[in-house]
Amino acid sequence: MTIKAILTDIEGTTSSIAFVFEVLFPYAKQHLPDYVRNCAKQDPQSALLQAVRDEAQEPYADVERVIAILAQWMADDVKATSLKALQGLVWQQGYASGEIKGHVYPDAVAALQAWQQQGYQLYVYSSGSVQAQKLIFGYSIAGDLTPLFSGYFDTTSGHKREADSYTRIAQAIGLPAEQILFLSDVVEELDAARASAMHTCGLARAQGVLAGHTTVVSFAEIDPAAF
Structure with missing residues (x-):
């Protein structure tokens, strides 16, 4: 089947x-x-903070305990959905103030622009929240x-190393998985996408090979029509 979308x-x-x-x-x-702290002050019943308590299974955690939970999750690089949502809101302030500019590789920018002009649908799937994804691309260099x-798409669609997540994403896009090309630098994610029937291409910018998958060092080397 011909590739129609790139994730x-x-x-x-x-x-x-x-x-x-x-x-x-x-x-x-x-x-x-x-x-x-400001969130709790403005809205003591904040759904954002309650989501942290629920995910941590500490329903009665006070504000300082919520902060400690979030700090530990950040230290451990836990892909907690509530943490990602709060990080996205904090980053939004940084992007809006000009303190942060989103990094995107020039080869990725050029390829994405060319692919869109060629008629491919482009989608993002990251463990960062959808909001954080929109910020990095919306306020990019x-x-x-x-x-x-x-x-x-983010972890609300499922974790990136599980095939079912990619099946759900294909259904949301409205295309057979066989018509979607997934790009990642993590072999376990590529394996999961392939298990859902998506095509895959690995990015190994520091050289190397992502075993079992076509591997490139730059977006410039990717030809969606070749998959």
Whole structure:
């Protein structure tokens, strides 16, 4: 079947891992505690904070305990949906103030623009929240790239190393999985996507091979028509 849609990961694929760990995570670590305190002050029944309590299975955690939970999740790189949502809100402030600019590789920008012009539907699937995804592309160093994308998916669709997540995404896109090409730098994610019948291509920007998958070092090497 001909590829009609391209689904891409962000971290390590379209964007530098260093940007996430050296810019985004430190910014969230610094600003999240005050954001949570202000959130609790403005809305004692905040659904955002209750989601943290629910996910941590600590329904009566006070505000400082919620902050401690979030700090531990960040330290352990836990893909908690409530943490990702709060990080996205904090990052939104940083992007809006100009303190943060989203990193996107120039080869990714050029390829995504070309693919959209060629008629491919473009989608994002990242463990970061949909909001965080829109921010990194909306406030990127290359300008606002959000018009390139037809949709965004995060862990509310399931975890990235589970085949069912990709099946759900294909259903949401409205195409057979066989018509979707998934791009990632993580072999377990590529394995899961392939198990759902998607085509796969691995990005290994520091060279190397993602076993069992076509592997490239740049978006410039990807020809969707070849899959």
